[in-house]
């Protein structure tokens with residue numbers, strides 16, 4: 001094994017959280033020798049990362065910036081294996097994500113204290129960190145938003161007609177719900193429609209990712225070493241004290257390098273920050289996890305911590321495609337790489353930072369909480385869950401619901417047209433899954449991974465209701481031109497629900513579709529076939545008391561060893577009603593402060 005000279009701090013993984021932690025520590029103490037080891041490639045000034053509208057290109061089958069994780073086949077999905085893509089590049093999810101700026105319900109963080117036993121991690125404790133990383137350009141004078149952080153949040157470079165059409169329908173078709181100017185007020189905004197903000201700088205039109213705003217600006221700091229294209233195999237211990245890592249070249253990026261294990265030593269701290277799908281696997285290969293899992297994979301137990309990889313959660317949802325009118329402003333051409341569209345939008349983005357290239361096509365939406373009548377429509381399968389979890393938490397939505405101006409998926413497989421979708425995803429699914437190693441040695445061995453989708457009837461009941469609502473919204477929108485029926489339930493001709501490949505909008509006050517029992521069954525089959533991740537994996541190394549399945553304590557120390565912390569979204573002990581980037585950042589900002597205190601570094 002080849003051994004590198006010692007660092008003070010080693011960070012295993014170079015995603016959203018790792019960039020924040022590494023970047024903040026490097027600024028606070030430029031002499032601190034820090035190594036970040038990231039599995040994927042660098043991203044600096046690459047249009048695929050900095051131009052927001054290109055985000056969907058990362059999800060295409062040939063992508064080199066995403067790792068596609070195949071889950072175990074699941075009966076609840078009709079035998080299908082869900083595929084969960086996760087960012088694999090410097091910046092991680094922050095450099096490939098959909099750039100939707102969404103914040104949790106305040107009560108989600110309060111649950112971290114009251115339900116999961118983590119004093120100091122409630123909403124009021126986290127608010128300063130949620131404000132620290134952001135400059136909220138949408139409205140610089142709002143109480144719960146930040147005004148001087150490195151990551152800029154705006155409405156993007158253009159406001160598209162798909163979002164406008166959606167809100168026009170909402171105002172008339174769903175007039176019982178209000179509109180708000182801040183859909184993400186933390187303590188406000190639930191169940192109210194509004195424009196959706198984006199992780200985009202309105203001055204430059206650039207994506208607000210963690211790599212470009214915490215790491216690349218420090219290119220001159222020679223104490224901050226970034227190693228991309230390498231996989232961390234395990235943490236090394238001496239007498240239960242973390243003293244370094246073993247890592248190997250990632251053959252995906254370095255096919256010619258020998259797969260020789262190398263060692264880097266850390267004098268003061270090892271931080272695992274490989275995300276919810278990476279961190280538990282590194283811990284298990286290091287001998288930290290359920291003794292049963294470790295034994296099965298011939299890994300010597302360092303600490304028996306059954307909580308590692310055990311409470312996987314995500315937000316799962318649907319993205320059914322609708323045809324959009326030719327005048328619609330959609331991202332389809334950019335994602336397909338149509339030269340005419342690229343020539344149309346790139347100069348404007350370069351010169352002014354505006355236009356469609358500075359957009360994610362998600363201009364509107366709401367965090368939806370059903371009314372009494374809608375609860376009846378969702379049906380009895382959801383009753384107990386509503387009473388137990390939602391009824392007394394008025395800031396908790398059940399679904400995110402809104403439009404997206406493009407086809408989501410492999411666009412080469414569908415007719416070359418303009419599309420939009422109505423997206424809905426579960427904010428607090430009842431089901432849990434798991435992720436564990438299948439080899440103690442092979443870093444590339446596919447994990448034993450089960451996301452748990454639809455294993456609870458209450459989750460299916462809400463998603464079914466979401467489909468009906470999506471159809472009712474879509475067919476009233478001015479941009480609507482029919483359904484891409486091959487990717488909808490197979491309703492029989494003659495059913496009111498039958499899809500139309502060529503259609504025009506119905507009046508907003510048209511009667512709702514009368515769904516038959518057969519339609520319901522077909523929607524259920526469809527959801528089992530099509531339900532998908534919304535890329536929000538969390539909770540696989542939860543911060544909780546050890547006796548309750550915890551992996552880290554409230555200072556992010558891994559139980560049972562010294563000098564080892566986990567700092568990423570995997571420590572979230574409970575789900576959040578939001579796309580997860582802001583929660584990952586808040587955890588990372590807090591982690592940086594905790595680590596600086598531990599290391600005796602001054603203000604951070």
Ligand SMILES: Cc1cc2nc3c(=O)[nH]c(=O)nc-3n(C[C@H](O)[C@H](O)[C@H](O)COP(=O)(O)OP(=O)(O)OC[C@H]3O[C@@H](n4cnc5c(N)ncnc54)[C@H](O)[C@@H]3O)c2cc1C
Nearest residue numbers: 013015016017039092093097098099100232275278569581
């Ligand atoms: C396609 C997609 C779309 C998304 N859209 C949104 C959105 O619109 N809004 C939003 O708020 N959130 C969104 N998210 C979620 C958000 O980006 C994540 O929640 C966030 O990035 C999580 O941060 P993290 O630091 O925990 O993990 P990540 O950012 O995933 O970083 C983990 C890093 O660790 C690396 N790694 C893993 N294993 C190893 C190993 N063994 N050795 C070395 N490196 C390793 C990975 O390559 C990765 O770079 C999206 C995510 C994806 C993938």
